[in-house]
Amino acid sequence: MTERLYLEDSMRFSCEAVVTDCVPHGAQYRIALDRSVFFPNKGGQPCDVGTIGDAVVLSCDEEGERLWHLCDRPIAVGTPVTVKIDAERRFDIMQQHTGEHLLSWCAWTLLGATNVGFHCALDYATLDLDKPVSHEQVLEIERLANREAAKNGAVTAQEYASEADLQASGVVLRKHAEGLTAPIRVVSIEGSDACTCCAPHVRRTGEIGQLKIVGELPYKGGARLTFLCGMRALMHAQRMQDAVDAIALRFSTARENAVSAVERQAGELSDAKKERNQAYAALDDITAKTLFAEAETVRGTAVIVALLEGVDGKRLRAIAQKTLGPKSLTVLLSAAGDTVYYVLSGQNCKPDMGELCKAVNLLLCGKGGGRGTLAQGSAPKKNDLTDELAHLRQYCRQIV
Numbered sequence: 001m002t003e004r005l006y007l008e009d010s011m012r013f014s015c016e017a018v019v020t021d022c023v024p025h026g027a028q029y030r031i032a033l034d035r036s037v038f039f040p041n042k043g044g045q046p047c048d049v050g051t052i053g054d055a056v057v058l059s060c061d062e063e064g065e066r067l068w069h070l071c072d073r074p075i076a077v078g079t080p081v082t083v084k085i086d087a088e089r090r091f092d093i094m095q096q097h098t099g100e101h102l103l104s105w106c107a108w109t110l111l112g113a114t115n116v117g118f119h120c121a122l123d124y125a126t127l128d129l130d131k132p133v134s135h136e137q138v139l140e141i142e143r144l145a146n147r148e149a150a151k152n153g154a155v156t157a158q159e160y161a162s163e164a165d166l167q168a169s170g171v172v173l174r175k176h177a178e179g180l181t182a183p184i185r186v187v188s189i190e191g192s193d194a195c196t197c198c199a200p201h202v203r204r205t206g207e208i209g210q211l212k213i214v215g216e217l218p219y220k221g222g223a224r225l226t227f228l229c230g231m232r233a234l235m236h237a238q239r240m241q242d243a244v245d246a247i248a249l250r251f252s253t254a255r256e257n258a259v260s261a262v263e264r265q266a267g268e269l270s271d272a273k274k275e276r277n278q279a280y281a282a283l284d285d286i287t288a289k290t291l292f293a294e295a296e297t298v299r300g301t302a303v304i305v306a307l308l309e310g311v312d313g314k315r316l317r318a319i320a321q322k323t324l325g326p327k328s329l330t331v332l333l334s335a336a337g338d339t340v341y342y343v344l345s346g347q348n349c350k351p352d353m354g355e356l357c358k359a360v361n362l363l364l365c366g367k368g369g370g371r372g373t374l375a376q377g378s379a380p381k382k383n384d385l386t387d388e389l390a391h392l393r394q395y396c397r398q399i400v
């Protein structure tokens with residue numbers, strides 16, 4: 001059995017202990033102690049890391065009443081050691097965890113929603129509620145949680161020897177975890193929350209710092225809230241402020257006007273795209289008519305093989321369709337950016353466009369396909385396509 005010192009004092013970050021077990025575990029070693037300040041991986045949150053003597057503790061897990069510290073080197077059984085945890089990491093996780101208690105209490109008090117899941121990572125934490133919540137309700141939860149945290153109420157743990165003792169105490173629990181064995185540990189926040197919990201917490205709610213909900217999603221019929229407490233919330237605010245300021249600077253406007261500036265530009269961009277598309281459509285009409293007028297007639301079929309510039313695949317297809325006569329074959333290529341697009345279109349002509357496309361793929365080292373009357377593809381751009389174009393023209397004359 002390992003005596004768990006974090007249950008008594010969450011702010012104790014080191015202790016003296018004696019090694020009681022040391023077993024190889026792959027390239028590492030699992031070390032057990034008679035007492036430890038380490039909190040193991042448990043309850044949806046990551047364990048402490050730190051050192052035991054000279055050994056680095058990479059992880060910590062519980063097995064029954066014993067804690068196993070996964071270490072980078074062995075230590076002989078019976079050795080007295082100094083045990084230290086990463087205090088900054090522990091405090092940060094306690095801020096998130098205690099913040100979760102407070103946010104859960106707020107959701108329960110305001111909406112009657114129950115916390116049904118908690119996960120704490122090293123950069124964010126999530127809380128699952130059994131009811132959907134609106135954005136306005138999320139803001140309400142956030143406001144109440146910050147008001148409660150500012151009251152700086154004491155966070156205390158009380159152990160009850162049995163379920164009957166707990167009942168007799170009259171404590172009203174927000175949540176009672178299933179399948180607990182005595183003693184039952186209840187963590188209370190002065191003036192608000194009480195629930196069963198086995199983890200370390202900050203001593204007073206003021207130590208949580210700011211509580212910020214940064215994400216809200218529907219989840220399993222309820223909601224998943226992503227939140228940040230303490231320094232995490234501050235760093236998030238700094239990042240968001242920098243992002244908004246960068247946008248405001250780009251628009252030469254004040255931070256408060258950044259959103260309207262973006263919306264205005266988005267509207268202008270949308271109008272400009274509409275105008276451009278209209279201009280493209282008019283231009284593409286003229287291009288198609290010119291190509292059709294210049295088509296070469298081979299055994300009664302109008303054959304068009306042409307290279308256009310700066311036209312993307314979608315426009316190229318539209319142009320090709322507009323060049324079709326009663327009996328025709330159109331092969332259009334276009335160099336746009338780093339790509340050569342090609343479209344093959346036929347009307348009452350012999351070759352199947354899928355088959356013809358295979359030949360074009362080979363010629364241009366491209367990828368594409370289709371069948372019947374239409375095929376299309378693309379290839380990496382090549383600076384000079386004169387030879388390929390001549391070859392294609394000759395080939396099309398032969399196959400119609």
Ligand SMILES: [Zn+2]
Nearest residue numbers: 187197198199
């Ligand atoms: Zn807790």
